[in-house]
Amino acid sequence: MANKLLSAGLVLFICIGLGLNGRGQGPMDGSDSAFLRKLADVVLTDGRAYEDLRVLTKKVGARLSGSPGYYKAEQWGLKALTDAGADKVWMQECMVPHWVRGGKDSASWVAANGGKRHGLDVIALGNSEGTGPKGLTAPVLLINNFEELEAHKDAIKGKIVFYNYHFNPKFIETFRSYGDAVRYRVFGPSMAARYGAVAVLVRSMSHSVDNNPHTGALIYNDSFPKIPAVAVGLKDADWLADAIGHAPGAGNPIRVYLRTQGQMLADTPAHNIIGELKGSEPSNQYITVGGHLDSWDPAEGAMDDGTGCVQSIEVLRALKAVGYTPKRTIRAVLFANEENGGRGGEKYADEAKKKGEQHLLALESDAGGFTPRAFSLSLSDAQLAAVQPWIKLLEPYGVYAFNKGGGGSDVEPMEKLGVVVGELRPDSQRYFDYHHTRNDVLEVVNKREMELGAFSMAALIYLVDKYGWPAR
Amino acid sequence: MANKLLSAGLVLFICIGLGLNGRGQGPMDGSDSAFLRKLADVVLTDGRAYEDLRVLTKKVGARLSGSPGYYKAEQWGLKALTDAGADKVWMQECMVPHWVRGGKDSASWVAANGGKRHGLDVIALGNSEGTGPKGLTAPVLLINNFEELEAHKDAIKGKIVFYNYHFNPKFIETFRSYGDAVRYRVFGPSMAARYGAVAVLVRSMSHSVDNNPHTGALIYNDSFPKIPAVAVGLKDADWLADAIGHAPGAGNPIRVYLRTQGQMLADTPAHNIIGELKGSEPSNQYITVGGHLDSWDPAEGAMDDGTGCVQSIEVLRALKAVGYTPKRTIRAVLFANEENGGRGGEKYADEAKKKGEQHLLALESDAGGFTPRAFSLSLSDAQLAAVQPWIKLLEPYGVYAFNKGGGGSDVEPMEKLGVVVGELRPDSQRYFDYHHTRNDVLEVVNKREMELGAFSMAALIYLVDKYGWPAR
Numbered sequence: 001m002a003n004k005l006l007s008a009g010l011v012l013f014i015c016i017g018l019g020l021n022g023r024g025q026g027p028m029d030g031s032d033s034a035f036l037r038k039l040a041d042v043v044l045t046d047g048r049a050y051e052d053l054r055v056l057t058k059k060v061g062a063r064l065s066g067s068p069g070y071y072k073a074e075q076w077g078l079k080a081l082t083d084a085g086a087d088k089v090w091m092q093e094c095m096v097p098h099w100v101r102g103g104k105d106s107a108s109w110v111a112a113n114g115g116k117r118h119g120l121d122v123i124a125l126g127n128s129e130g131t132g133p134k135g136l137t138a139p140v141l142l143i144n145n146f147e148e149l150e151a152h153k154d155a156i157k158g159k160i161v162f163y164n165y166h167f168n169p170k171f172i173e174t175f176r177s178y179g180d181a182v183r184y185r186v187f188g189p190s191m192a193a194r195y196g197a198v199a200v201l202v203r204s205m206s207h208s209v210d211n212n213p214h215t216g217a218l219i220y221n222d223s224f225p226k227i228p229a230v231a232v233g234l235k236d237a238d239w240l241a242d243a244i245g246h247a248p249g250a251g252n253p254i255r256v257y258l259r260t261q262g263q264m265l266a267d268t269p270a271h272n273i274i275g276e277l278k279g280s281e282p283s284n285q286y287i288t289v290g291g292h293l294d295s296w297d298p299a300e301g302a303m304d305d306g307t308g309c310v311q312s313i314e315v316l317r318a319l320k321a322v323g324y325t326p327k328r329t330i331r332a333v334l335f336a337n338e339e340n341g342g343r344g345g346e347k348y349a350d351e352a353k354k355k356g357e358q359h360l361l362a363l364e365s366d367a368g369g370f371t372p373r374a375f376s377l378s379l380s381d382a383q384l385a386a387v388q389p390w391i392k393l394l395e396p397y398g399v400y401a402f403n404k405g406g407g408g409s410d411v412e413p414m415e416k417l418g419v420v421v422g423e424l425r426p427d428s429q430r431y432f433d434y435h436h437t438r439n440d441v442l443e444v445v446n447k448r449e450m451e452l453g454a455f456s457m458a459a460l461i462y463l464v465d466k467y468g469w470p471a472r
Numbered sequence: 473m474a475n476k477l478l479s480a481g482l483v484l485f486i487c488i489g490l491g492l493n494g495r496g497q498g499p500m501d502g503s504d505s506a507f508l509r510k511l512a513d514v515v516l517t518d519g520r521a522y523e524d525l526r527v528l529t530k531k532v533g534a535r536l537s538g539s540p541g542y543y544k545a546e547q548w549g550l551k552a553l554t555d556a557g558a559d560k561v562w563m564q565e566c567m568v569p570h571w572v573r574g575g576k577d578s579a580s581w582v583a584a585n586g587g588k589r590h591g592l593d594v595i596a597l598g599n600s601e602g603t604g605p606k607g608l609t610a611p612v613l614l615i616n617n618f619e620e621l622e623a624h625k626d627a628i629k630g631k632i633v634f635y636n637y638h639f640n641p642k643f644i645e646t647f648r649s650y651g652d653a654v655r656y657r658v659f660g661p662s663m664a665a666r667y668g669a670v671a672v673l674v675r676s677m678s679h680s681v682d683n684n685p686h687t688g689a690l691i692y693n694d695s696f697p698k699i700p701a702v703a704v705g706l707k708d709a710d711w712l713a714d715a716i717g718h719a720p721g722a723g724n725p726i727r728v729y730l731r732t733q734g735q736m737l738a739d740t741p742a743h744n745i746i747g748e749l750k751g752s753e754p755s756n757q758y759i760t761v762g763g764h765l766d767s768w769d770p771a772e773g774a775m776d777d778g779t780g781c782v783q784s785i786e787v788l789r790a791l792k793a794v795g796y797t798p799k800r801t802i803r804a805v806l807f808a809n810e811e812n813g814g815r816g817g818e819k820y821a822d823e824a825k826k827k828g829e830q831h832l833l834a835l836e837s838d839a840g841g842f843t844p845r846a847f848s849l850s851l852s853d854a855q856l857a858a859v860q861p862w863i864k865l866l867e868p869y870g871v872y873a874f875n876k877g878g879g880g881s882d883v884e885p886m887e888k889l890g891v892v893v894g895e896l897r898p899d900s901q902r903y904f905d906y907h908h909t910r911n912d913v914l915e916v917v918n919k920r921e922m923e924l925g926a927f928s929m930a931a932l933i934y935l936v937d938k939y940g941w942p943a944r
Contacts, residue, residue: 044641050681169516172869172924207920209522371843371899373870397644398845398899400872427843427870427899429921448679449901452644 032393032466035322036459040397042321043455049314050447052080053307053369057300057442064126064297065337066098066268073293074271077309077334081275084317086332088278091271094347096337098268099127101297102261105230107201109140109240109256117257120240122201122230123213123298123437124260125185126340129226131199135259136228138198141249142241146183148248149191155249157196160256162232163188164203164241167432174207174428175367181205182216189229190221199258200229203237208433211235215296216436217340228260270294270336272344277316279329279465286352287461288331288362289315292338292410299440303431307369307445308408309334311424311454318458326465328360335410338366342409349413359419361464364408365457368434369450370426371398375460376405377422378415379469386470390463399456401425420469422460424453504865504938507794508931512869514793515927521786522919524552525779525841529772529914536598536769537809538570538740545765546743549781549806553747556789558804560750563743566819568809570740571599573769574733577702579673581612581712581728589729592712594673594702595685595770595909596732597657598812601698603671607731608700610670613721614713618655620720621663627721629668632728634704635660636675636713639904646679646900647839653677654688661701662693671730672701675709680905683707687768688908689812700732742766742808744816749788751801751937758824759933760803760834761787764810764817764882771912775903779841779917780880781806783896783926790930798937800832807882810838814881821885831891833936836880837929840906841922842898843870847932848877849894850887851941858942862935871928873897892941894932896925 043049060076063069074091081089107120124130141159143149149161163184167177182205189200204214211233220226232240244250273293279285291308295301312332319326336344352359363375377384384402391400406412407421415421426449434440515521532548535541546563553561579594596602613631615621621633635656639649654677661672676686683705692698704712716726745765751757763780767773784804791798808816824831835847849856856874863872878884879893887893898921906912 040644041642169920170513172512174920209919371901427921429843429924430918433918446902446905447681448641448646449899452901 032463035462036393038322039318039458039462040455042318043314043451043458044448046321047314047451047454048084048317049310049450049454052310052313053302053445053450054442056306056310057302061300062297063293063295063301064099065096065270065294065340066265067297070270070294074273077273077293080313081273081316081332084275084313085320086275086277086316089275092274092347092351093269093271094336094343095267096270096343097127097341098265099340100263100265102130102263105260107230107256107258109243109254120236121211121213121233123215124262125189125202125229125231126215126217126296127220127264128189128218128229128260128262130261130263131228131259133259133261135257136198137255137257140201140244140254140256142244142246144248146191152249153195156192159197160199160201160258161192161197162201162240164237166203167205167207169207174432178205178432185216185231186219189218189227190224193224193227197227199227201256202229202231204231204233206234206432206435208234212437212439214436215298228258230258230260272336272348273334274331275316276329276331277320277326279327280325281327283328284356285328285358285360286331287328287360287465288333288411288414289457289461290333290335290410291365292344293334294337294339296339296436298438300442302440302442302445303368303434304436304440305338305366307450307453308365311365311369311450311457314454315458315461318454319462324462328465330461330465338410345410346413349417352414353417359414360468361420361422361461362407362411362414363422363424363457363460364411365424365453366408366410367424367426367428368431369445369453370430371449372424372426372453372456374399374401374403374425375422376403376407376425378406378420379404380472383470383472394456394459397452397456424457426453504935507934508865510794511790511930511934512927514790515786515923515930516920518793519786519923519926520556520789521782521922521926524782524785525774525917525922526914528778528782529774533772534769535765535767535773536571537568537742537766537812538737539769542742542766546745549745549765552785553745553788553804556747556785557792558747558749558788561747564746564819564823565741565743566808566815567739568742568815569599569813570737571812572735572737574602574735577732579702579728579730581715581726592708593683593685593705595687596734597661597674597701597703598687598689598768599692599736600661600690600701600732600734602733602735603700603731605731605733607729608670609727609729612673612716612726612728614716614718616720618663624721625667628664631669632671632673632730633664633669634673634712636709638675639677639679641679646904650677650904657688657703658691661690661699662696665696665699669699671699673728674701674703676703676705678706678904678907680706684909684911686908687770700730702730702732744808744820745806746803747788748801748803749792749798751799752797753799755800756828756830757800758803758829758831759800759937760805760831760883760886761929761933762805762807762882763837765806766809766811768811768908770910772914773912774914774917775840775906775912776908777810777838779922779925780837783837783841783922783929786926787930787933790926791934796934800937802933802937810882817882818885821889824886825889831886832940833892833894833933834879834883834886835894835896835929835932836883837896837925838880838882839896839898839900840903841917841925842902843921844896844898844925844928846871846873846875846897847894848875848879848897850878850892851876852944855942855944866928866931869924869928896929898925
């Protein structure tokens with residue numbers, strides 16, 4: 001697109017947000033639109049989120065629960081919240097699982113009849129037990145889904161099960177594809193171990209065009225042996241499936257060598273990092289906004305969930321920068337241990353319950369720093385209908401829907417206490433290109449996309465603080 | 473975001489598209505939703521657009537008007553349209569400007585009093601005349617905007633004018649920032665030449681965090697000398713402004729050396745590449761969808777506008793693949809010479825007029841292969857209101873608005889003939905990170921984002937073909 005844009009065609013960009021009709025009037029007064037404009041300007045022109053993220057990703061880096069990086073990240077969080085102008089900043093201790101990779105993962109497959117070795121790019125799944133330093137070699141069995149696993153259960157003993165379940169391209173929201181496919185990563189190892197498998201390879205959960213393997217947590221069922229498990233990238237998965245032949249249960253001529261050194265150590269203390277802007281009303285009411293501070297180990301945890309952390313900090317900073325005094329206390333929480341335990345979220349809800357805090361909303365950003373499109377909110381249908389007019393205020397900034405749904409996993413324990421939870425729903429197409437891979441680095445984050453997310457979160461929190469929720 | 477997504481929270485992703493209310497009933501029948509689902513499946517599971525783009529970017533590459541790359545791209549386009557199943561494929565000749573860069577651009581600035589040279593990363597503006605192989609050196613004058621240019625017109629003679637006008641971060645749509653800033657690139661050189669400037673540096677039109685300079689066309693005013701002009705990246709622009717001091721008209725101690733070798737040669741023939749699916753009705757009615765085939769020279773023209781080309785080809789392929797027989801003839805047009813002349817678009821409209829073709833819609837994709845959000849359409853207010861119900865069909869795929877506005881620049885000549893024109897409006901945040909730079913390569917295109925754009929275009933064309941437009 002070039003210089004002709006100068007001409008009449010440009011006028012159209014001013015028109016975003018028009019074309020709505022008949023959504024009824026909301027509780028907003030005329031000042032809200034001007035306030036949100038001011039808030040957006042502060043985030044888009046003087047925002048701190050990107051610089052915060054640069055420090056977190058480049059100076060702290062990977063920060064899996066229990067790793068030295070996590071404790072460095074705690075210190076970063078305390079400083080970032082203080083610098084953002086929080087009235088109070090503190091640490092909330094909880095015990096977290098402590099899994100270590102233990103060394104470089106490796107794998108290769110060997111064709112029958114003395115065929116050549118081919119390297120596979122693998123990454124051990126989080127929480128998995130290793131093969132030990134010598135590794136193991138076994139025939140590999142191609143399994144496309146759990147139904148096939150059942151059908152071939154008698155052929156599994158002594159084999160490496162290769163789950164080649166594909167990320168479904170027909171879902172528009174990639175998180176639906178993830179929800180559909182992630183069962184194979186989380187439960188697949190123990191389900192295969194039940195029938196005597198010695199290890200598991202799982203096709204990575206991604207639409208990406210590269211070959212990076214995607215790690216992520218598994219959950220062992222204690223009734224079965226804890227067998228090693230790795231993810232393979234999409235190209236390797238396709239090559240392996242081609243080599244084996246795509247029929248379920250096929251694979252005997254192909255043997256795979258696998259070496260991983262993962263180990264679960266004893267639980268260790270870690271902390272949620274919390275900062276708050278004190279509310280002006282003498283109530284015991286709170287609004288929580290957060291992301292999770294821990295990340296997987298292969299990269300910098302930029303999208304998962306560095307962006308959620310720095311956006312949450314930016315919410316405090318921006319509201320303060322425009323001179324807004326909240327009625328309720330607004331808290332930014334950097335949760336511990338989302339990736340392989342969820343202990344930080346549980347701790348936060350436990351403490352809130354103990355202290356009898358009344359939370360109006362617990363909002364999370366844990367779907368990447370992409371352009372915002374919607375919020376999911378655990379409201380009733382009547383409440384959702386009643387807050388539709390807020391969408392008119394957000395649409396000029398690209399947020400066009402409130403969807404019924406839950407929050408991110410860190411605020412689920414709050415939902416169980418009856419708190420309204422929500423999550424920022426940014427554009428989802430690129431998230432699983434980076435998720436849990438060595439590609440999750442600062443360079444894949446677009447500064448403005450992330451800033452628009454931070455602004456949207458601040459805007460929603462402003463509206464909830466000002467108006468509360470309509471009756472259920 | 474990790475395995476906890478398995479739990480209740482996931483349900484929410486199914487709910488996108490709900491929560492609408494009272495937008496009234498449209499002309500659609502129940503089969504449209506099922507048809508669009510089929511169309512989306514074909515694009516998202518068996519799409520050819522990404523592979524087409526790979527060949528265009530990696531086997532053809534840069535393709536400025538008149539360059540060998542452009543003629544190679546013409547052959548690529550003929551083949552791609554044929555492979556997509558077009559009933560007829562042909563070339564439409566037009567004469568295009570033929571600008572050549574002539575060699576590597578270079579620049580550096582020198583502080584006063586024998587200070588050290590600092591390299592500047594520059595790129596000559598398209599259509600610009602070079603300094604000649606020896607280059608030129610002159611004091612540089614910082615000018616923040618055209619008002620300052622007027623105020624300092626007596627100090628300009630013999631100087632290099634450095635336009636440091638910033639891309640405005642407050643506009644949410646980055647194309648508004650572009651429309652606001654691009655005047656300095658297009659008209660700035662002649663406006664400075666009018667007051668005796670010997671060359672121009674212009675701050676690149678971008679929000680990016682890198683230092684890549686962005687080329688693009690200038691338009692000389694023939695009344696003034698055709699002085700050399702280059703773009704500088706944002707970091708260099710900031711460094712230069714810091715070195716000079718930010719006061720308008722400041723800059724005398726800083727001298728800049730500049731060498732560019734651009735040259736405008738005689739016009740040369742090129743072609744629009746056109747393929748069509750024949751309509752079933754014996755009318756003379758058409759729907760046009762297109763992108764432009766030419767690109768700037770520093771990279772592969774992936775986003776500008778490889779994606780628009782392959783999306784347009786995919787529209788034909790997908791409609792045919794699902795067995796749709798259009799009522800009107802549907803044409804995919806790969807326009808020549810959008811970047812520095814617009815001759816392809818003019819030629820296409822001239823021919824349409826000559827032949828008395830009735831075009832229902834001329835739709836362009838030239839804003840990048842990002843996730844679609846809206847369409848701009850040159851409809852009346854009444855028509856826009858009447859087609860709002862179509863949004864219900866598109867919203868599950870992320871398109872949530874029809875905005876009043878024009879089409880891309882290639883279809884503007886059609887608009888002058890009274891044709892309804894439109895443009896796909898994808899998310900705009902990343903476009904000006906790549907636009908006209910060495911970064912505009914295949915690797916910055918997300919396959920699915922581009923596919924969703926292609927699907928949305930096909931969906932709109934299906935609806936227009938089936939129902940036509942409501943009365944003005």
